[in-house]
Amino acid sequence: MLHVWPGSAQAGERKRVASIRGMSVRLVELTADNVDAACLIEVKPEQQKFVGTVANSLAQAYVHSGTAWPRLILDDDRLVGFVMGNFDPESEIDAFRAGIWRLNIAADEQGRGYGRFAVDAIAEEARRRGLKRITVLWVRGEGSPEGFYLRMGFTPTGEVIGGETVGELFL
Ligand SMILES: CC(C)(COP(=O)(O)OP(=O)(O)OC[C@H]1O[C@@H](n2cnc3c(N)ncnc32)[C@H](O)[C@@H]1OP(=O)(O)O)[C@@H](O)C(=O)NCCC(=O)NCCS
Numbered sequence: 001m002l003h004v005w006p007g008s009a010q011a012g013e014r015k016r017v018a019s020i021r022g023m024s025v026r027l028v029e030l031t032a033d034n035v036d037a038a039c040l041i042e043v044k045p046e047q048q049k050f051v052g053t054v055a056n057s058l059a060q061a062y063v064h065s066g067t068a069w070p071r072l073i074l075d076d077d078r079l080v081g082f083v084m085g086n087f088d089p090e091s092e093i094d095a096f097r098a099g100i101w102r103l104n105i106a107a108d109e110q111g112r113g114y115g116r117f118a119v120d121a122i123a124e125e126a127r128r129r130g131l132k133r134i135t136v137l138w139v140r141g142e143g144s145p146e147g148f149y150l151r152m153g154f155t156p157t158g159e160v161i162g163g164e165t166v167g168e169l170f171l
């Protein structure tokens with residue numbers, strides 16, 4: 001179990017609050033206080049080939065700072081996951097203009113609604129930007145998040161980019 005002490009999130013970062021089975025779940029931005037804990041988030045061993053590490057995602061966010069939207073998912077003071085949106089309306093590739101880039105729910109926190117919360121949060125941020133659709137790319141296979149994204153309402157567009165299936169969700 002990973003903890004981020006309460007003082008690590010500034011008041012202005014606690015924008016999105018939701019209740020899952022009575023729990024208080026929210027997104028917070030990365031800070032000097034929580035970045036080390038963020039890099040300790042691990043998915044299940046059989047899932048690791050389907051998603052980059054949080055450290056890799058933060059490196060990507062650093063070099064794509066204009067489009068990446070990385071956030072931690074906290075439940076009270078418990079760090080339960082990481083999600084990174086990408087909002088790049090000028091991208092030549094339609095599937096990269098708005099959507100979920102990375103999503104990592106900690107292995108022992110899965111199955112509690114945090115993944116759904118993350119998808120809803122990216123959808124909400126997209127709506128806030130005036131967008132009507134988000135996309136996500138996934139790899140198929142044992143341990144793949146495909147079933148999760150289909151459950152969340154994404155439908156495959158028929159495109160495959162770099163071996164990854166493109167899914168879209170209209171908001
Ligand atoms: C995929 C992942 C994000 C799901 O997160 P989670 O917190 O366990 O999901 P939730 O608890 O919010 O599940 C929401 C619903 O999806 C279902 N679901 C979750 N994972 C599923 C899967 N692999 N296949 C089918 N359904 C799934 C749940 O049963 C639940 O169903 P419900 O609506 O009947 O309650 C998580 O397993 C994960 O981090 N996987 C490893 C990393 C990864 O693949 N990330 C995506 C990269 S693109």
